[in-house]
Amino acid sequence: xxxxxxxxxxxDIRGLTKSFGSNVVLDGVSLKVGKAQTVCLLGPSGSGKxxxxxxxxxxxxxxxxxxxLSGRRIGVREGGHMAMSNAELARERARIGMVFxxxxxxxxxxxxxxxxxxxxxxxxxxxxEVMAEAEILLDRVGxxxxxxxxxxxxxxxxxxxxxxxxxxAMKPELLLFDEPTSALDPELVGEVVAVMKKLAEGGxxxxxxxxxxxxxxxxxxxxxxMDGGRIVETGAPGAFFKNPKTERARQFLQRYVS
Amino acid sequence: MSHGFEIVWEHSDxxxxxxxxxxxxxxxxxxxxxxxxxxxxMMLMASNRVLALATQGxxxxxxxxxxxxxxxxxxxxxxxxxxxxxxxxxxxxxLVLYNTAYMAEILxxxxxxxxxxxxxxxxxxxxxxRRLYTRIIFPQVFxxxxxxxxxxxxxIIKDTAFLTIIAVPELTQxxxxxxAQYFVPFAAFIVAIxxxxxxxxxxxxxxxxxxxxxxxxx
Ligand SMILES: Nc1ncnc2c1ncn2[C@@H]1O[C@H](COP(=O)(O)OP(=O)(O)OP(=O)(O)O)[C@@H](O)[C@H]1O
Ligand SMILES: [Mg+2]
Numbered sequence: 001x002x003x004x005x006x007x008x009x010x011x012d013i014r015g016l017t018k019s020f021g022s023n024v025v026l027d028g029v030s031l032k033v034g035k036a037q038t039v040c041l042l043g044p045s046g047s048g049k050x051x052x053x054x055x056x057x058x059x060x061x062x063x064x065x066x067x068x069l070s071g072r073r074i075g076v077r078e079g080g081h082m083a084m085s086n087a088e089l090a091r092e093r094a095r096i097g098m099v100f101x102x103x104x105x106x107x108x109x110x111x112x113x114x115x116x117x118x119x120x121x122x123x124x125x126x127x128x129e130v131m132a133e134a135e136i137l138l139d140r141v142g143x144x145x146x147x148x149x150x151x152x153x154x155x156x157x158x159x160x161x162x163x164x165x166x167x168x169a170m171k172p173e174l175l176l177f178d179e180p181t182s183a184l185d186p187e188l189v190g191e192v193v194a195v196m197k198k199l200a201e202g203g204x205x206x207x208x209x210x211x212x213x214x215x216x217x218x219x220x221x222x223x224x225x226m227d228g229g230r231i232v233e234t235g236a237p238g239a240f241f242k243n244p245k246t247e248r249a250r251q252f253l254q255r256y257v258s
Numbered sequence: 259m260s261h262g263f264e265i266v267w268e269h270s271d272x273x274x275x276x277x278x279x280x281x282x283x284x285x286x287x288x289x290x291x292x293x294x295x296x297x298x299x300m301m302l303m304a305s306n307r308v309l310a311l312a313t314q315g316x317x318x319x320x321x322x323x324x325x326x327x328x329x330x331x332x333x334x335x336x337x338x339x340x341x342x343x344x345x346x347x348x349x350x351x352x353l354v355l356y357n358t359a360y361m362a363e364i365l366x367x368x369x370x371x372x373x374x375x376x377x378x379x380x381x382x383x384x385x386x387x388r389r390l391y392t393r394i395i396f397p398q399v400f401x402x403x404x405x406x407x408x409x410x411x412x413x414i415i416k417d418t419a420f421l422t423i424i425a426v427p428e429l430t431q432x433x434x435x436x437x438a439q440y441f442v443p444f445a446a447f448i449v450a451i452x453x454x455x456x457x458x459x460x461x462x463x464x465x466x467x468x469x470x471x472x473x474x475x476x
Contacts, residue, residue, distance in 0.1 A: 057382055059381060059382055086386045087387065090381075090385065090386040093383065094383065098379070098383070100375065100379060104373075104375040104378065104379035106380070106394060107475055108397045108398050108476075117383075117393065118380075118383040118384060121385070121389055122383060122384035122389070153474065166383075170383065
């Protein structure tokens with residue numbers, strides 16, 4: 001289903017470059033994610049996947065290139081010359097949900113408070129409405145009973161499902177996942193992957209960095225392989241996993257697919 | 259048999275009045291020092307290096323001044339510049355000034371060691387400016403700061419005793435007055451010491467409660 005030409009584009013990354021000192025981490029990366037699509041980013045450690053995600057919501061400022069979210073440029077004001085202020089940037093960031101490898105829940109807030117915190121205090125939405133939605137979200141990730149617990153009392157899989165609910169509560173146009181299952185015990189990966197699959201099927205727009213090849217194979221609309229700060233191969237998962245076009249992709253798959 | 263305790267007891271109203279002042283000065287001093295300490299901690303953590311370094315300089319200076327010297331300076335020195343306090347206000351001002359530096363240093367130390375990731379997550383979710391501080395950073399800092407702030411509160415309670423030298427009618431002043439008038443130094447001071455100890459025990463209990471809260475929230 002590489003019909004990104006016909007579907008509406010949500011995320012459009014063009015020619016992104018980023019260096020840390022002399023270390024070129026992103027070397028001209030361009031990609032698109034269409035509405036309701038799931039794109040999986042694969043690549044060896046250090047290939048720049050996290051940096052790419054962090055450039056999308058400007059946690060890291062790209063050196064060159066541009067990021068458009070639903071046609072609106074992020075980080076740069078209309079006209080294309082003035083950088084956005086912190087407040088403007090924050091408003092754009094709130095349009096993007098992010099799920100982290102190490103969950104990064106707010107430890108001082110209970111599960112439900114974690115979920116409603118940003119919708120209430122960043123998006124300034126009505127508390128009653130947000131609370132009601134949060135209960136539904138918690139139900140969807142199977143954690144209704146944990147609503148008043150604190151993150152420290154949850155298992156990794158539960159924490160990550162809260163992390164996902166927290167991102168969803170923002171009603172984001174785009175969801176970014178940075179290795180959401182890599183910090184989990186193997187027996188807990190399944191519960192998180194199940195939630196992500198439901199999201200993908202439910203029409204969420206997702207850019208997912210993962211080493212979970214089964215997720216990529218079964219859920220992705222498109223798979224992108226990165227290496228050394230560049231995209232080395234792009235394709236539908238069926239073709240990519242069965243018949244990689246590049247030598248680099250073949251090597252990668254040999255190493256990461258058992 | 260008697261060591262003057264019954265005389266102290268007869269004048270317990272004076273001790274109670276002193277105790278009230280000690281408690282009010284300590285609490286007011288601690289709360290104000292904590293509030294200003296938050297602001298100063300933000301300056302210490304500012305990305306503006308000049309501001310951070312200048313603030314660090316002032317904080318370090320403040321922490322090196324003997325408290326007694328600061329009390330003298332505020333009470334006797336400032337009136338030279340037309341800033342005139344009564345003794346009670348001068349005492350409070352000195353307490354706040356001095357302990358703001360300590361509180362700021364405590365808060366900064368904890369802030370620096372907060373996991374960066376939870377703050378970054380907040381940034382990714384659109385928190386910035388005032389709300390990032392009030393919703394995400396300071397709640398975590400305060401929870402972790404319980405024991406150290408409790409310690410500082412005990413320090414503040416003891417510092418109020420110095421204010422007797424500018425005739426603030428606090429507990430030490432009251433005990434001192436009774437012993438001088440009736441020459442019962444042992445009884446008067448032992449009772450005062452016992453009251454200070456009870457105050458510190460209360461603070462310890464408060465600290466313990468905050469720690470219980472914090473335990474599950476980290
Ligand atoms: N803030 C930073 N300062 C300096 N170097 C950085 C910074 N962030 C990332 N790097 C470097 O950029 C390179 C790419 O890092 P990145 O985290 O994007 O890789 P990755 O593909 O996500 O790897 P992994 O699979 O291990 O998470 C690495 O060499 C890393 O050391
Ligand atoms: Mg990474």
